[in-house]
Amino acid sequence: MATRDALAEAALDTLPITVAVLDGNGNILLTNRAWDELDRDGKTDHVGVNYVATARMAEQDEYARRAADGLEAVLAGDRDSVSMEYPCQTPAQKQWFLMRASRFTVDGEDRVAVLHLEITDRKLAEIEADEAAQRLREEQQSLEHVLERVDGLVRDVTDAAVGATSRDEIERRVCQRLTATDPYVLAWVGRVDVTAQRISPREWAGRDDVPLETDELVLSSDETHPAVSALDAGESQVIQDVGTFEDADQWWPTGAGEWFQSVAAVPLEYGDVTYGVLVLFAEEAEVVDDRELLVLESLAGTVSTAMNAIEARRMLTTETVVELEVAIEDSSLFVGALATDLEASVTYRGLTYDRDGTALAFFYVDQRDGVADVAASLDGVTEATVLSEYGDGALLELALSDDVVTAIGDHGGVIQRLDAAPNNRVVDLALQLPNGQSTRSIYNVLEERYDRVELLSYHESDQPTQTPRDVLAKLDSELTDRQAMALRKAFYSEYFEWPRGTSGEELAESMGVSRSTFHQHLRAAQQKLLAELFAVDPTSEG
Incomplete structure (x- = not known):
């Protein structure tokens, strides 16, 4: 019997849970090592202490009172077992435990085994889940x-x-x-x-x-x-x-x-x-x-x-437009850079778009030598072509990437002037815009992009009942892309002047088409333009 009791005590000491065995009156008969190590009063011998009475001494603690009531019910035989969860504040942290008391009989004597198992991790997870659920309910x-x-x-x-x-x-x-x-x-x-x-x-x-x-x-x-x-x-x-x-x-x-x-x-x-x-x-x-x-x-x-x-x-x-004029000084603006690098005047002639949406701007430069190479090397210019040479200068066609010209077009603006003088990086820009909001927006774009932007004038004025913008808007619905390009290129390159600033062969080459094809596009565009001006249906007979 002694050997069996010693074996039981040794086995209890190896368990990671605290265990105590009580007699029928609630006195402690046996504790394991984990129980002794957990005691906060530093006691190592608890045998003989009445566990229920000790719990009653802390009845102001709701958990202690519930534990005492449960243990008494088990000791009295009213219940076979009882369990409860309770917190315990240790010097290091707040912990949670599960107490379970179960009644059993040895040699005709009633005994109660009391176990305490730490459940801090699980309890904290449950509390966090409850708090999260509450937050979710409140948030919902x-x-x-x-x-x-x-x-x-x-x-x-x-x-x-x-x-x-x-x-x-x-x-x-x-x-x-x-x-x-x-x-x-x-x-x-x-x-x-x-x-x-x-x-x-x-x-x-x-x-x-x-x-x-x-x-x-x-x-x-x-x-x-x-x-x-x-x-x-x-x-x-x-x-x-x-x-x-x-x-x-x-x-x-x-x-x-x-x-x-x-x-x-x-x-x-x-x-x-x-x-x-x-x-x-x-x-x-x-x-x-x-x-x-x-x-x-x-x-x-x-x-x-x-x-x-x-x-x-x-x-x-409405019959009003906003006329805006600004001076821009920035080495990154290609117009001023071109005028400075060539020591020549650069004058804006017009704008059109290729079939892929690339902006094609036309400028007259009062110099001929190397103008295309210099222009092509500038930021914002993807390709430069000399359409013709006449007088003392050359007519340039510049394919532009994202630049001031395309930004103005995106805001519904029409460029009236975009010129630069020799050795002067200050560019003179004059625009027509449809309203004050567009004006404010394009002015913001200019200020964000360039070092110095000076507002020279701002004027709202009445426009004619039928403006070039109106005619162009109607023509856009009639002209094909190639017809519009042929018409614009011919006009900007002074094809209609006498003597002509450029030839049909040169314009056809710039569009990548044959001379006859170019003239077909141009004649069709001219017919539609004149029909719009004279209110004639171009498809009618006679």
């Missing part, structure tokens, strides 16, 4: 609220933008709708004055007690204002708490936090065209999170699209 509730709010906001803003008949009405109705929705207390839309390089609120809505900026903002100078930063960077800007924003007092009265605590500025852009900036003020801090900003940017896209549609309709009925 928040998302449902946001979706409900956003759905109404998007629908109303879209209706306001699409239903408006003017840009002013779009701006006014959008500001009103946004400030009718929490948490926004003020909204304004600013437009850019291209000549003065300033921006100020154009339309706004909000609570009467919320102050509105009264000073104009200077672009490229007042960078700390979120509206200016948004336009300069081309992306949304957010101030989550004006109380921590160093320059808040510069833009808003002292104590602005009484009215609003966060600000968001979102550019209104359609493609490369910038219509202005939408600025929103929220009553609380930290409300414009990534999700909210995504909604605002989506709304800004809807507003910009509606503005573009209205501008497109206005362009079809």
Whole structure:
């Protein structure tokens, strides 16, 4: 018997769980090594200690009380076993254990085996899973609220933008709708004055007690204002708490936090065209999170699209154009570089496009020697061809990659002048543009690309009822690509002058076609052009 007891005790000492055996009164008869090592009081001999009484001494601890109640039920024979999980704060960390007490009989005597198994890793994983589930539930509730709010906001803003008949009405109705929705207390839309390089609120809505900026903002100078930063960077800007924003007092009265605590500025852009900036003020801090900003940017896209549609309709009925003239100084602009390298004047003649969409620009250079080689070596020029030589110079055809010429065309602009004088890298650029937004956008493109851009003039003027642009637009639907190219090349190369600046053979060679084919394209284009001018159907007989 002694040998068997010794074997049992030795086996218990090898177990990685704490084990104690109690008699029928709850006194400890036996413990294993793990139990002794876990004791925080430093005791190594627990035999004779009443385990249940010890647990009762800590009844203020809910877990100790539940353990004592369970053990007493097992000792009384009311239950065969009991188990519970409980935390234990050790000097190093908080741990979790599983206690299990089971009743058994030896030689007619009741005994209870008490086991404690550490389950910290599992418990922490369960707690983390529960917390994650709770966060998910809260996030889902928040998302449902946001979706409900956003759905109404998007629908109303879209209706306001699409239903408006003017840009002013779009701006006014959008500001009103946004400030009718929490948490926004003020909204304004600013437009850019291209000549003065300033921006100020154009339309706004909000609570009467919320102050509105009264000073104009200077672009490229007042960078700390979120509206200016948004336009300069081309992306949304957010101030989550004006109380921590160093320059808040510069833009808003002292104590602005009484009215609003966060600000968001979102550019209104359609493609490369910038219509202005939408600025929103929220009553609380930290409300414009990534999700909210995504909604605002989506709304800004809807507003910009509606503005573009209205501008497109206005362009079809308006009789005004914007005339813009700038001086550009930058060694990377091929026109100025060509004039400097050749020590010659470079004069713009016109523009067309190849069948693959490559821009073909025509320039007259008052020099002949090596002009094509010099031009072909410049950035932005992929190919240079001398179409003809006459007078003291040469007519160049330049195939252009992504450059100022193609950018202007993308913005609906028409180049009137793109010239450079000898030994002068300052290029004189004059344009006609369809509206102020296109003008602002192309001016931004020029400023971003080149070292120095100086605005020389900005003028809105009435255009004739039927402009060259109108005629060209109608012809574009009639002419084939090759017919249009033949007509443009002939005109720009002074084929119709006398004496001719270039021959039909030279133009045919530049297009990679035979002389007869070139003349067929040219005659067809001339017929369609004259038919348009004289309102004659080119397909009619007689």
